[in-house]
Amino acid sequence: MRLEILLIAASLALQTRAACDCGYAINSTDSPSHAFFTDYIETDFLQLQDVSYSGIGDTGWLPQIWNQTAAAARGQYGRSQEISNIVSNTAFGGNVEGLQLWVRSKVEDGMVSGAEIATNRTDILYGTFRVGMRVTGIAGTCSAFFWYRNDTQEIDMEILSKNVSIVNAILQSDASVGQGFNAQDTPTYQQYDAHTPLAQQFHEYRFDWLPGRVEFFFDGAKITGYMENVPNSPGHLMLSHWSNGNEAWSMGPPVEDATTTISYVKAYFNVSGSDKAFTCASQVAVCLIPEQTAALGSVSGNGSTSFFNPPPAQSSAPTSSATPTLASDAISPCMNANAWIWAWIAYTALVVLGC
Numbered sequence: 001m002r003l004e005i006l007l008i009a010a011s012l013a014l015q016t017r018a019a020c021d022c023g024y025a026i027n028s029t030d031s032p033s034h035a036f037f038t039d040y041i042e043t044d045f046l047q048l049q050d051v052s053y054s055g056i057g058d059t060g061w062l063p064q065i066w067n068q069t070a071a072a073a074r075g076q077y078g079r080s081q082e083i084s085n086i087v088s089n090t091a092f093g094g095n096v097e098g099l100q101l102w103v104r105s106k107v108e109d110g111m112v113s114g115a116e117i118a119t120n121r122t123d124i125l126y127g128t129f130r131v132g133m134r135v136t137g138i139a140g141t142c143s144a145f146f147w148y149r150n151d152t153q154e155i156d157m158e159i160l161s162k163n164v165s166i167v168n169a170i171l172q173s174d175a176s177v178g179q180g181f182n183a184q185d186t187p188t189y190q191q192y193d194a195h196t197p198l199a200q201q202f203h204e205y206r207f208d209w210l211p212g213r214v215e216f217f218f219d220g221a222k223i224t225g226y227m228e229n230v231p232n233s234p235g236h237l238m239l240s241h242w243s244n245g246n247e248a249w250s251m252g253p254p255v256e257d258a259t260t261t262i263s264y265v266k267a268y269f270n271v272s273g274s275d276k277a278f279t280c281a282s283q284v285a286v287c288l289i290p291e292q293t294a295a296l297g298s299v300s301g302n303g304s305t306s307f308f309n310p311p312p313a314q315s316s317a318p319t320s321s322a323t324p325t326l327a328s329d330a331i332s333p334c335m336n337a338n339a340w341i342w343a344w345i346a347y348t349a350l351v352v353l354g355c
């Protein structure tokens with residue numbers, strides 16, 4: 001009997017410490033402008049991950065393999081998204097590089113060969129989405145971090161390597177489809193000039209999607225936002241590195257093989273189709289998502305950031321300065337206090353039982 005209590009206490013201590021069971025918040029919950037989300041995908045691409053057709057490690061990301069003609073790709077060339085262009089640390093014997101997305105210089109069968117990955121989940125509806133990314137500096141590609149439902153409900157951050165200080169912040173809409181799949185003359189297209197060559201470092205690209213509002217961020221600073229053409233239906237999160245020779249956009253192919261490198265993705269979001277009411281043990285155990293306000297390290301995959309949910313243990317994880325840490329400082333003190341109390345009860349019980 002007493003042993004049972006002890007085990008329950010010990011397991012509660014572990015659970016309370018690991019989970020943000022009341023969700024993840026943007027801006028502190030006592031601020032009038034905040035939002036919170038119930039689900040997450042946190043991926044540390046600096047860890048070893050096998051890339052296979054069925055997934056990238058157990059990250060919840062899937063490679064996208066498809067071919068498209070030039071006409072369908074609306075460019076001078078078609079697009080061929082291939083698994084061989086998605087390369088993880090495993091290929092480097094565990095050296096920390098991140099996940100590489102390659103665009104090849106050689107045109108084959110009229111197509112430029114690139115890379116794309118997507119979350120397996122397609123029920124993502126509102127959230128905050130963040131990527132640590134170092135884009136290629138070789139002109140002629142498009143590096144894209146985006147949420148996608150269909151061609152009229154899409155949130156896009158795209159960096160064209162022909163002009164690698166510019167971040168394009170786009171909501172695709174009926175208007176962009178009406179203009180021949182070109183958002184450039186619609187109200188939900190803007191260029192943000194970062195005034196720095198984005199290819200030299202990892203930066204955090206982020207968008208917050210809320211009912212009726214999308215805001216875009218670069219290294220934690222808001223760059224623009226829109227209140228129109230805002231998607232309202234579920235979809236999935238994607239990363240892509242591509243080229244189709246379109247003179248008005250990606251240009252290319254690049255003169256040599258080009259890589260864009262991903263160090264992490266952190267996505268905190270709500271999901272559609274859950275008929276279960278959201279409940280949590282304590283209304284105060286909301287994890288405040290920390291802001292990433294600085295560029296992340298140097299040329300090598302050195303994107304130090306924090307995760308709430310540590311990835312599963314690796315058999316031969318590389319040692320790196322970027323090993324994820326539990327962001328305990330961002331967890332409400334109340335939650336930590338609870339965990340300590342339970343741990344203390346468990347410990348006392350152990351001592352009392354004399355085992």
Ligand SMILES: *[C@@H]1O[C@H](CO)[C@@H](O)[C@H](O)[C@H]1NC(C)=O
Binds near residue numbers: 026208210215222
């Ligand atoms: C968080 O606070 C910032 C600064 O006040 C504001 O611009 C942003 O819209 C807020 N986010 C949400 C989700 O309310």
Ligand SMILES: *[C@@H]1O[C@H](CO)[C@@H](O)[C@H](O)[C@H]1NC(C)=O
Binds near residue numbers: 035210270278
């Ligand atoms: C996310 O879902 C929770 C639970 O249903 C809800 O309380 C919260 O307001 C939602 N967040 C947004 C930004 O819609």
Ligand SMILES: *[C@@H]1O[C@H](CO)[C@@H](O)[C@H](O)[C@H]1NC(C)=O
Binds near residue numbers: 065066080
């Ligand atoms: C795409 O095209 C390439 C080059 O022709 C070919 O090797 C590959 O098998 C094709 N992939 C798919 C999914 O059809």
Ligand SMILES: *[C@@H]1O[C@H](CO)[C@@H](O)[C@H](O)[C@H]1NC(C)=O
Binds near residue numbers: 060120
């Ligand atoms: C993808 O999600 C489905 C459920 O929607 C699940 O059955 C499947 O195992 C998932 N696949 C991977 C690789 O995560």
Ligand SMILES: *[C@@H]1O[C@H](CO)[C@@H](O)[C@H](O)[C@H]1NC(C)=O
Binds near residue numbers: 150151
């Ligand atoms: C995209 O999805 C929305 C919501 O389901 C739908 O209303 C719209 O017609 C879709 N657009 C296209 C091009 O299929």
Ligand SMILES: *[C@@H]1O[C@H](CO)[C@@H](O)[C@H](O)[C@H]1NC(C)=O
Binds near residue numbers: 162163166191193
């Ligand atoms: C890059 O974009 C900026 C802003 O639109 C523009 O002024 C500049 O001419 C562009 N540079 C190149 C090389 O296209």
Ligand SMILES: *[C@@H]1O[C@H](CO)[C@@H](O)[C@H](O)[C@H]1NC(C)=O
Binds near residue numbers: 298300
């Ligand atoms: C990480 O970045 C810092 C700052 O740019 C640099 O001093 C350090 O050598 C880098 N570490 C690795 C492992 O690349």
